Amino acid sequence: MGDLFAGRYLIEARLGDGAYGEVWRAKDRHRDQVVALKILSSTQPDDAWQEARRLTELESPNILRVSNADLAIDVPYIASALATRGTAADEMKPLGMAPARAVHLIRGTLRGLQLCHDRRILHRDVKPANIFIGGTGDAQLGDFGCAALMAPDDTGNPHGDPDIRALEVLKGGSCTRSSDIYSAGLSLYAMLTGSLPFSLAALGDFKALREAVTAGMPDVRDVAPHVSLGLAQVVRKATAPKPADRYGTVAEFSAALAKHATAHADIWRVEPSSAAHLDHVGHDRCWTAVRRHDAQMIYVCVDPSGRKWDVLVRRSSGRRANTLCRSGLNSSATTVHLRRIFDKLR
Template sequence: MHGSQLIGDRYRKMTGPASGAMADVWTVEDTKLGRTVALKFLARRRLTQQGALTEFVASTVRMFEREGLAMARINHPHVAHIYDTGEHEGELYIVMEYVEGRPLAELLKTGTIRTLEPTVRWTRQICEGLEAAHKAKVLHRDIKPDNIMITQDGDVKIVDFGLAFLADVTQTHTSAGTPLYKAPERWNGEPGSQRSDLYSVGCVLYEMLTGRPPFGSPADDVMTIGRMHQDDRPAPPSAHRPGVPPQLDAVVQALLAKDPARRPKSAQAVADAVRDIQHVLDSMDLGESAGEEDLPELLGGSAGFSEAIRALDRRISDLDRRFGPSDQAVIDARDKHAELTGQSGDVRGAAALYNRLGLDCQAFFGPYDVRALNAFEGVARWIARAGNR
């Protein structure tokens, strides 16, 4: 794609591409509407030049076309929108919403567990987005951390419907998918169902809670992973992470049932169950122990821990963008965020947040800076509380 040439008479290249095996994604300007969008090119010519079989290229084209059809059917705040499709210099493209944020996979790649509040919130939002897709008769079939974007506001956007199955369109069944998150029935070549997507949600939720997928690792043999999905039962998340509420253990176990009929009946049912867990945090009284004198200003009134933590998430993100990560206001907000996380009952999450803060303060200010030492004191304090439970 030539830098000075408009795509479809309206799209001008800004940055990119981010290249995958079968497609390239550019950040482009929509010159007609004056907004930034993402433009995804199918790398059909590159696949052919690399010697890919004609049947494989043709199948890839069909998948790419299905992605556009699938995304066009769905209108939901937690699913990336599609704006346009077209062809340029013999290559097909899709124009999509530009999501400013990071893939969940990037947040998980260190193996660090996520705190409970965003884990519960993101799971609910994933399921709400999937419910909209399922109502539009679209199965995603590749729910995984790489395909879940976390925006700068801390919300979910489901992306990449490249393996989508349109339930009312005749097409060739495929067993493609990502092994670590693929439902047992799909290992037998079945196209899957709504409940197959929910199994993948269970795998993602398990990884957010424990820092590891329920079965295998990226280094394992694919068939070994498949056998584990079909035959093994994972330990509940609380076995790896004490403090996980039993209600959340139960949701994970239901999502990871081997028999699809034993899984929740819909994504909305899971969203409702997770919302009830989130309400446990929301209904808690902050009181004076929270140490948040400015919470009324932050939240516009009284609120529970979940909303307070979410508000601090937004404040930290805003301050970081404005002043940089080493600014004292950012450090103070992160300290409050860790403390509130512990007081909400997520003592392991509080220790993890304080540990990251301590390591960052050492990098910013030196190994013996008081801010780093205070953060590591927070680690010890919350670990001690975890041991007393």
């Protein structure tokens, strides 16, 4: 620590690293400000950092601002604003976030992505870890280490985290605006459920990953039954295996999400071991719902009973909502009944 990089950045602390570089907290002595300095280890001929002005001119409340991009003794780097409130990846752990919150963050992300596309820049790495939380709680799209300048045919070389690559990119095809839209849709799925649906590390190799993506996305409501059918359909369209079946533009995707930005009830999943409102010991899955019209708090729990499950619904007063409770359900029937409960609450 204390080393000077590129003649201007005083290294203060390591913030993290990944497949495409290391990130450091540094003091920019030219501007007298603290920045996040990403030193890139993997590059492509069309990387956007090679035209720094294109990145530094991306100014929006939904962009984590880039202050500089350059080479230091043949080592490429990008300096950007330092995010202090974490990322969507932090906020969604371990069980996802309330749907309205997820929609709010992804729509902010899409506004930032729209600016990139308008300036003929592909992000190529839209994922929860690159969606930063700004000071007002809004989303800021950041980490342009994989960003590309569009070729004349509006494409870029394949790049970015394999876990969020669209099928055509996994097959060796070019990145496009549509592949960015796919990655944003996958990010929304992760924010709703707590994890991405596909993982190269878990599947073992690219062949298995391609096969999983080819088979299509799992239904978000199988994992997160509190997500509305309408929102699940938006996720499915955004992440369709074929580009022609996805939303045609970022603006179209955002418009489809607009009706899901608010709901009659905020519903989110909680860990049984951390839920202090009721005795959740032994429960399999638990949710909290707060209805906006009467501030009524409702708890929905799945209680394993041998090879079957009981669904328990209680109000904050402790009184059971007996008309919604069910006993002795199998796995699929439990999921169907949970969807019905949340549809009523919503």
